[in-house]
Amino acid sequence: MRFVCGPIPASQVGAPREEGWQPLGGADRDAGRFAGLAALLSIPFIAMAVWLLLSARSEIRALLRAEPQLLMVVLGLMVLLIPLHEFIHALAYFKGLRSPRLIMGAWIEKGMFYVVYDAPMARHRVLWMSVMPCLLLSVLPGIAVLCLPLRHEWMILSGFLILIHTALCTGDFLVWWQLGFKVPRGAWILNDGWTTYWTTKRSPLCPSI
Numbered sequence: 001m002r003f004v005c006g007p008i009p010a011s012q013v014g015a016p017r018e019e020g021w022q023p024l025g026g027a028d029r030d031a032g033r034f035a036g037l038a039a040l041l042s043i044p045f046i047a048m049a050v051w052l053l054l055s056a057r058s059e060i061r062a063l064l065r066a067e068p069q070l071l072m073v074v075l076g077l078m079v080l081l082i083p084l085h086e087f088i089h090a091l092a093y094f095k096g097l098r099s100p101r102l103i104m105g106a107w108i109e110k111g112m113f114y115v116v117y118d119a120p121m122a123r124h125r126v127l128w129m130s131v132m133p134c135l136l137l138s139v140l141p142g143i144a145v146l147c148l149p150l151r152h153e154w155m156i157l158s159g160f161l162i163l164i165h166t167a168l169c170t171g172d173f174l175v176w177w178q179l180g181f182k183v184p185r186g187a188w189i190l191n192d193g194w195t196t197y198w199t200t201k202r203s204p205l206c207p208s209i
Contacts, residue, residue, distance in 0.1 A: 001090065001097050004105035007031065011192040013101075013119050021190065021197035024178055031194050035110045038174060042167035049163035052156055059153040074157060081165050082113055085133045089115040092132040093125075112171070120188040123179055123198070130176045134169040138162050 017023070053060060064071055086104055093115075095102055101118040145158045178196075179189065187198045 001102045001104055002100060004103055005108070006105065007107050007110075008105060008114060008116055008191055008194050009103065009118075011118055011190060013190070016190050016192050016197035016199070019199075020201070021199040024182060024196040024198060031107070031110055031112070034171070034174065035112055038171040039111070041170035041173065045163050045167035045170075049160045049167070052159050052163065056153060056156045060156060063153045063157075070157075074161070077161055078164060081137070081161075081168060085137065085165065085168055086113050086115050088133040088136055089129055092129040093117045093121070116191045118191070120190045123183055123185065123187045123189055126189045127176060127179055130172045130179070134166065134172060138166045138169065 090097060090102060090104060093102060095117055099117075102115070103118060104115045106113050141158065142162050145155055145162070150158070179198075183189070183198045184200055187200045190197050
């Protein structure tokens with residue numbers, strides 16, 4: 001795995017545009033627009049998380065007074081959400097964390113974190129990679145919270161963390177929506193810098209089956 005500070009680097013496996021690949025249009029082509037739209041979509045989840053805490057503020061205060069170390073635990077979990085989220089993306093490529101084609105990056109100026117695999121990949125695998133953090137850190141914990149006999153204040157704190165993480169998934173939602181509705185089944189996906197390309201034709205860049 002390579003670590004990058006800045007935008008997604010140019011692909012080292014070839015030039016997809018020269019090979020006739022199609023650039024994915026819309027927000028995916030503009031980093032600033034993509035980041036702004038993802039931030040806008042995150043607002044409802046953040047608002048719900050804040051409302052959840054305020055709705056039980058007296059219970060939460062009593063819990064924190066009884067267990068003051070819990071505040072540091074919650075803050076620590078919030079800090080860990082981003083690296084854990086990206087780590088799940090990396091695992092979901094199923095290419096091995098030691099692969100030199102696996103790139104994890106932080107683009108601080110845009111407030112963006114990303115994991116990409118610098119080689120063509122089947123559309124359905126990219127879709128699964130995009131949704132895995134939401135499934136593992138939002139959907140499954142949400143189901144567990146609803147099914148387990150937790151005290152009300154613990155349900156509130158758990159729900160708060162789940163909603164905060166869901167707010168971090170809005171960029172993944174955009175990727176999933178664009179690939180799911182704008183790219184046909186059976187296509188190959190490749191990132192060259194910030195631009196995502198796709199093709200349904202056999203290309204020299206595509207791995208052999």
